Amino acid sequence: MATMTQNMSPAAKATRGAIKIDDVVKIYDPAGAAVMAVDHCSLDIAAGEICMIVGPSGCGKTTLLNAIAGFHEITSGRILLDGEVLCSTEKPKAEPGSDRIVVFQNGALLPWKTNLENVAFGPLMQGKLSRAEAHEKALSMMADAGLSGVEHNYPGEISSGMRRRVEIVRALMNDPKVLLLDEPYRALDSLTKSVMHEALLEIYYRNKVTIFFITHDLEEAIFLGHKVVIMTTRPCKPKKVLEVDIPHPRDYSVLTSKRFRELIEETNDAVHEEALKAFAAGEKEG
């Protein structure tokens, strides 16, 4: 009975949230030794698309995410959101804002606020809603995401899978154009992870946002994404872009489908090659 009936091609509903990464370079300069983290990277992400960025740990994909979010400066190039320049060579650091919300690798729910207060946080800070309105909206969004019952618990009291979901709902409360996910399911066990993937898709089908999702898990990438971008290891730039032609909505039966296996086979070599390179370079997490 858990079928999803809506038609979900990315361009169908979403009209906003198109990201253009245009020739972006990022050079770190610790103590004069210039390290190139991102090398002339260009990438187009359509509005409402789930774009999966795959690369070995430390390949520089988080650097790209930080540039979009506005946490780090870029060295040169431009990043545009719906045609507006977020950052460029002239203005190297974007302003963080609620149109692009990050879901962090280790989770960043404020542990001293209850789940409900966390979810209501964005609109309250921006002064968009009164406390009562924010709480009401948060309660209904949490219910939609299957989070009834944990509203008044603190994040430390619920499972890590649930925490991720609360965090995604917290982001969606602000009606963002883009969700930036930085390996959000990395710390989860594989069973929980599989449930989280379906939950994420459920949430996605309900709220059309562009998703920029960093992972090093190829299966995860192909299962979730409209587009899978395989990155070269440091310096980071697209090595292979794969359009996943498995129609959405997807559920777990996709994992055993023939097409899914074919796509894995098609991309596995590219990923493995980069992983080897990263391993040889002895890169650490980055």
Add this chain to the structure above:
Amino acid sequence: MEPDAQSVEVERMLEILRKTMPFQMVSDALLRRIAALGRQERYERGAVLYDQGDKAGDIYIVISGSVEHALEPGINARRPVQVLGAGDVFGWAALLEKYPHRLAKAVVMDVAVIVRINGDELLRLLEADPDAGDVVMSRFATMITRDYTVPDLIAQMRGIHRKMHSQDIQGMNLTLYRILQWIKSPRPYLMVIGIALFLGTWYLFVEVWKLPRFQEMPGLTVVLKEWLNPNPVYGLSLYTAEYYKHIGVSIWRVAQAFFLATALGVPLGLFLGWSRKFKEYVFPVFETLRPIPILAWVPLAIVMFIATESAVIYLTFLASFFATALNTMLGVESIEESYVRAAYCLGAKKWQVFRHVIVPGALPFIFTGLQISIGVAWFSLVAAEMVSGQYGLGYVINTSYTMVRYPTIIIGMITLGAVGYVTSAMVRILGDYLMQWRVRELALGGQ
């Protein structure tokens, strides 16, 4: 229909449950218990499992075959009539408390094998294991809300959740809970043994064996006799007003110094941690002054403050202030960068980040600082009272020495220790009260 519930082995049921939506994430141990509740039955085509308005007893899991599930007209659903196949779950009205009647009609279409689980028994199992129960119930809630709009459903789910967590610890109860746990543990008895050993050693060394170094020391019985004497030989015991005046004066001084140290130290620490520039100005001076012992400040304090009372409070304040400010600063620096980033992402302004992230994030360290602070306040107080002042426990100890009233020295010392311990515990209780989130986290971690 041939019920063969008894013959179904738990293992097979387990396999089925593992694949079924609301139970996927549940531990095997709990699944096994749920599986034990399951009864497998076989139904022929056309069998009516239940009709609208029937009292709801069981929930159903389809193993094979198909079932038509038709909702009553009043319910707002995405698809009022559905055909359910293997792996689908239906009949969750059995899990609701306020709606124990069926909202739909379920009729077997193809010969079906179905597992039935009694709703009340399942709820009871879930209540016994609130953590896993939460997961199952929240999955249920998702499934139901995705397909139907049932009035009050969320409120009911929440009610069930609250029931599951009824033994949870809330508010000030936590302190009580801790005390209860403490009494149940072996720790109080170890503590009593520790104290007994200490007192026993004291008694034996001084009064029985009269060891060389201990000859001049007042013995345990002498001190106790003096302390409990309505007419004390040296003028100070539980029965003299003087004794309480000394305690009162000391507490009042510590309170003032502690309050000042907190009022100034916490903001200073917050800004030291928050602004790199401010830290660069202030921290070197701070770190130079901080290690200077209280006794080294005494001459300056006397020169600065003509009135002795202010000098004593100033000296008591100093070390507390440094401890509070330093810990607060470390607290701010301990806050994970991602919390700050997340807050900016969500549209918080700088002052809002300060108010909602920096201050609460530093609170655990601040309270560590305050506990250290109250401790060093008592340290410093004694040093300050030995230098000047006419009352206070430090004064008692010092004058008793010059007047050769040895038992009174010990009375002063023990009183000081006890009062210091109590104030320190009060700070900890206040901290628990203000940081429920942390306390609950620690409680979950079994600490």
